[in-house]
Amino acid sequence: MLRIRGTVGELPVDLTLELDESDWARxxxxxxVQVQTAQPQAAAAPVTKPVNQDDAVWQVARDLLRKAGQLSGPELLDQLEGLTGSAAAGKRLLVRLRHSSDVKVASGGDTPLYSWIE
Structure with a gap:
């Protein structure tokens, strides 16, 4: 399930989408990003914490920067806002990326440059 909250102009938006495995793959x-489908588990398999929506969005955000290699702060923020559907959620992901050990942030003149570290 994916929930999008925000505004379109002055109109409030609260949209919930239910996606099946093929929708997530697309x-x-x-x-x-390659989305893995759930595999049937044996009864004796250890119980693992299910991946929640925040973890999935975080992985997509990391993969977005990894694939690009380097993005300016405003470009990355625009893409993260598009991914999350909200400016606030996009900014939270940007801050989380800034503090990630896989990301280097350098001064690029007027804007920071976010680079993926291999």
């Missing part, structure tokens, strides 16, 4: 393909 969405992931748009960002170059």
């Amino acid at each position: 969405l992931g393909a748009q960002f170059g």
Whole structure:
């Protein structure tokens, strides 16, 4: 399930989308992410924490920067806002990326440059 909240002009928007595995796979393909489908598990398999929506969005955000290699702050923020559907959520992901050990942030004149570290 994917929930989008925000505004369109002055109109409030609260939209909930239910996606099945094939929908998630197509969405992931748009960002170059391979979505793994659930595999049947044996009864004796250890219980693992399910991946929540925030973890999935975080992985897509990381993959977006990894694929690009380097993006300016405003470009990355625009893409993250598009991914999350909200400016606030996009900014939270940008801050989380800034503090990630896989990301280097350098001064690029007027804007920061976010680079993926291999």
